[in-house]
Amino acid sequence: MSNGILLSIRNLRKWFPVRRTIWDVITRKPRLWVRAVDGISFEIREKEIFGLAGESGSGKTTTGKLLIRLLDPDEGEIVYRDKVDLAKLTKKELKPFRKKLQIIYQDPYGALNPRMSVRELLEEPLRFLEPDLSPEEREERIMRALELVKLTPIEEFIEKYPHQLSGGQRQRIVIARAVIANPEFIVADEPVSMLDVSIRAGILHLLLEMREKLGISFLYITHDLATAAYLTDRIAIMYLGKIVEMGKTESVLEESLHPYTQLLVSSIPIPDPEEARRRKRALLKGEIPSPIMIPRGCRFWPRCPKAFDKCRKEEPPWIEVEPGRFVACHLFSSKA
Amino acid sequence: MSETVLEVKNLVVRYFTRMGDVKAVNDVSFSLKRGETLGLVGESGCGKTTLGLSLMRLLPRNGRIERGEILLEGEDIIKMDETLLRSIRWKKISMIFQGAMNALNPVFPVGDQVAEVLMLHEKVTKEEAYEIVRELFLQVGLDVSRMKDYPHQLSGGMKQRVVIAMALALNPTIVIADEPTTALDVTIQAQILDLLNKLKRRYGLSMIYITHDLAVIAEISDRVAVMYAGYMVEIADVVKLFKKPIHPYTKGLIASVPTIRRAKERKLISIPGAPPNLISPPPGCPFAPRCPFAKDVCREELPEPVMMDGHLVRCHFADELKEIPPLEAWKIVWERG
Numbered sequence: 001m002s003n004g005i006l007l008s009i010r011n012l013r014k015w016f017p018v019r020r021t022i023w024d025v026i027t028r029k030p031r032l033w034v035r036a037v038d039g040i041s042f043e044i045r046e047k048e049i050f051g052l053a054g055e056s057g058s059g060k061t062t063t064g065k066l067l068i069r070l071l072d073p074d075e076g077e078i079v080y081r082d083k084v085d086l087a088k089l090t091k092k093e094l095k096p097f098r099k100k101l102q103i104i105y106q107d108p109y110g111a112l113n114p115r116m117s118v119r120e121l122l123e124e125p126l127r128f129l130e131p132d133l134s135p136e137e138r139e140e141r142i143m144r145a146l147e148l149v150k151l152t153p154i155e156e157f158i159e160k161y162p163h164q165l166s167g168g169q170r171q172r173i174v175i176a177r178a179v180i181a182n183p184e185f186i187v188a189d190e191p192v193s194m195l196d197v198s199i200r201a202g203i204l205h206l207l208l209e210m211r212e213k214l215g216i217s218f219l220y221i222t223h224d225l226a227t228a229a230y231l232t233d234r235i236a237i238m239y240l241g242k243i244v245e246m247g248k249t250e251s252v253l254e255e256s257l258h259p260y261t262q263l264l265v266s267s268i269p270i271p272d273p274e275e276a277r278r279r280k281r282a283l284l285k286g287e288i289p290s291p292i293m294i295p296r297g298c299r300f301w302p303r304c305p306k307a308f309d310k311c312r313k314e315e316p317p318w319i320e321v322e323p324g325r326f327v328a329c330h331l332f333s334s335k336a
Numbered sequence: 337m338s339e340t341v342l343e344v345k346n347l348v349v350r351y352f353t354r355m356g357d358v359k360a361v362n363d364v365s366f367s368l369k370r371g372e373t374l375g376l377v378g379e380s381g382c383g384k385t386t387l388g389l390s391l392m393r394l395l396p397r398n399g400r401i402e403r404g405e406i407l408l409e410g411e412d413i414i415k416m417d418e419t420l421l422r423s424i425r426w427k428k429i430s431m432i433f434q435g436a437m438n439a440l441n442p443v444f445p446v447g448d449q450v451a452e453v454l455m456l457h458e459k460v461t462k463e464e465a466y467e468i469v470r471e472l473f474l475q476v477g478l479d480v481s482r483m484k485d486y487p488h489q490l491s492g493g494m495k496q497r498v499v500i501a502m503a504l505a506l507n508p509t510i511v512i513a514d515e516p517t518t519a520l521d522v523t524i525q526a527q528i529l530d531l532l533n534k535l536k537r538r539y540g541l542s543m544i545y546i547t548h549d550l551a552v553i554a555e556i557s558d559r560v561a562v563m564y565a566g567y568m569v570e571i572a573d574v575v576k577l578f579k580k581p582i583h584p585y586t587k588g589l590i591a592s593v594p595t596i597r598r599a600k601e602r603k604l605i606s607i608p609g610a611p612p613n614l615i616s617p618p619p620g621c622p623f624a625p626r627c628p629f630a631k632d633v634c635r636e637e638l639p640e641p642v643m644m645d646g647h648l649v650r651c652h653f654a655d656e657l658k659e660i661p662p663l664e665a666w667k668i669v670w671e672r673g
Contacts, residue, residue, distance in 0.1 A: 055521040197549070197592055198379060198592045202608075205606075226595055229600070267526035269554065270551060271554050272595075273575050276554050
C-alpha cells in the first residue's frame with residue numbers, strides 16, 4: 001500500500017571534484033571538492049508541488065538532477081513509493097523509471113531543437129519512452145498533449161517550428177513534451193524565470209492543472225520566492241548544499257525561523273511602493289561563500305546576525321520544531 | 337527638486353535591418369527632474385534599452401534617431417557633434433549597461449579600469465585619479481584593497497559595484513541604469529538597490545532605472561514610465577501608478593505579479609498573446625490585439641497621450657477605464673483553487 005509519499009530522499013550527497021593542475025599533483029595538494037549537495041533529506045508527496053528555493057550556488061539544480069538520476073549521487077537514498085531506491089539502480093534498471101520522471105528546464109529557447117516541428121518535438125519522447133505505440137495512438141497522444149497545454153486550435157501549431165512561437169508558447173511545448181508519456185514526477189527548474197512577467201501566471205497555472213488533471217508531483221526549483229509562494233504546497237530553503245528550513249510554504253515564508261530565510265524574504269522587493277517605503281528592511285551582508293570553502297560549524301554563521309559561539313563550532317542539528325516544520329539552527333536547539 | 341534636467345520630446349528611433357525597419361522607439365516624450373528616479377518598465381523588446389542608448393547617443397550602427405529632441409539641461413544632444421558629445425557623455429549623463437559587469441576587461445585590475453575613465457576625461461594626474469578611485473570604492477561599498485583585483489577575483493555583486501563606481505566617476509547629473517540587478521541574487525539585488533538609493537540621495541543624482549521587474553520599480557522609482565512596443569503607454573507617480581493604473585497594459589502588468597505574503601489568496605492574470613512585431617506593427621494602438629477593451633477605433637487609430645488624474649496615458653478609453661480595478665479588467669483571471 002502506498003503511504004502517499006512518492007519520493008523519500010534521505011541524506012543525499014553529491015560532491016564534485018575540483019580540477020587539479022599538474023602543479024597541484026606534484027606538490028601533493030589535497031584534492032578539493034565542491035560540496036554541491038551535502039546531505040539533505042525531504043519527502044515529496046503524491047500530487048504535491050514541493051518548492052526548493054535558494055540563491056545561485058546553493059545546490060538546488062544539482063538536487064533536481066539527482067532526484068531523476070541525471071546525476072549519480074555519492075551517497076544517500078531516493079526511495080520511490082517506499083519500494084525502490086532509485087539511487088542504487090544501475091542505468092539499465094533505471095530504464096522503466098525514466099518514463100515516470102521528467103524535467104523542465106529554464107530556457108524554452110534552448111530546450112527545443114530549432115529544426116524540428118512541434119509534431120516532431122512531441123513525437124520524439126514518445127518514440128523513446130513508448131516505442132510500442134501505433135502511429136494512430138501516437139498522433140492521438142500528440143493531440144491530447146497540445147490540448148492539455150492549450151495550444152489550440154491544434155492545426156495552427158502542429159506544423160510550426162520553435163522560432164515561429166513566442167516564449168510562452170515554447171515553454172508550453174516544453175511542458176507538453178514532459179507530460180506526453182504520462183510521468184508521475186516532474187522537476188521544474190526555474191520554468192518561468194526567462195518568460196515575460198505578463199505571461200508567467202499562465203504557465204504557473206498550467207503546472208497546477210497538470211497536477212490536478214494528471215496527478216503529477218512537482219519539484220519546483222526557483223530563486224523567486226514570490227512564484228514559489230504562489231505555487232508550492234511545501235518548501236525547503238537551501239544554503240550552500242544544505243536545507244536550512246522546511247515546512248508548509250506559508251509558514252516558512254511568513255513566519256520564517258532560520259535567520260537566513262528571514263533575510264532572504266526581506267530582500268525580496270515588494271510590488272507595492274507604499275509598503276516598500278514603510279518597511280525597514282534588513283540586508284543580508286556579504287555574499288554566499290564558495291561551496292569549496294564551506295565554513296566550519298553552521299555554514300551560515302559568517303553572515304548571520306544572530307550567530308553565537310556554538311554556531312562557529314558545531315553544525316546545527318535538523319530540528320522538527322512542530323510536526324512537519326523543520327529548521328537547522330542552534331537558536332532552536334533547546335526546543336528539540 | 338523641480339528643476340528639469342532632461343527633457344525628451346517626440347523621440348523616434350529606428351533600426352535598419354535586412355528584414356525591414358524596426359520601429360523601436362515611437363514618439364516618446366518625458367522629462368526628468370533633478371534628484372528624481374524615473375523607472376522605465378516594460379517587457380523584452382519594448383524599446384526600453386534602445387531608449388537608454390539613444391539618450392547616450394550610443395545606438396548601434398544600424399540604429400538611428402529619426403526625429404525628436406533630447407534636451408539635456410536645455411541643450412539638444414541629437415544636434416551635437418562627436419566632440420561635443422564626448423564632453424557630456426559620462427560627465428553629465430552616464431550609463432550602467434546591461435551585463436556591464438561581465439564586460440570589465442579581464443586582464444587589468446578593476447581599480448586601473450576606473451582610473452582610466454578619469455584620466456581619459458579629466459585633466460588629472462595618475463595620483464589624483466587613484467585618490468578619486470579610492471573614494472569611489474568606499475562610496476560603493478568596496479574594500480579599497482579590491483582595486484588591485486582582477487574581475488575574475490570578484491563576485492557578481494562586487495563587479496556590479498565596480499561598474500557603478502565607473503558610472504559615477506565623473507560625477508554625472510544623470511545615470512541611466514539598465515537592468516543592473518537582473519543577473520544577481522535577490523540578497524545582492526537588495527544591497528545594490530540600497531546602494532543606488534543612498535548614492536542618489538547623497539549626490540542628488542537623477543536616475544533612469546530600466547527593468548522588467550515591477551517589484552524593483554516599486555522599490556526604487558519616484559515616477560514610472562510604462563513602455564509597450566516602443567510607445568510610452570502610461571507615465572505617473574509611482575504610488576498613483578500602482579494604486580490606480582489606467583492603461584489596460586499597466587493594469588495587466590500589475591495584476592500579473594505574485595507577492596510573497598498571502599500569495600495563494602491573490603488572483604493573478606496573464607495577458608494572452610505576445611507583443612507585436614516591431615517591423616510591421618498593427619495599425620492603431622499597439623496593444624489593441626491583446627487588449628480586453630479594444631474597439632474598432634483602437635485597431636484603426638493610434639491614441640494620443642492624454643493627461644488623466646495626473647497620469648499621462650495613451651489610450652482611447654482612458655476616461656472610461658480609469659476606475660476599473662486591475663483584476664476586473666481581465667477575462668482570464670487565475671484563482672488558485
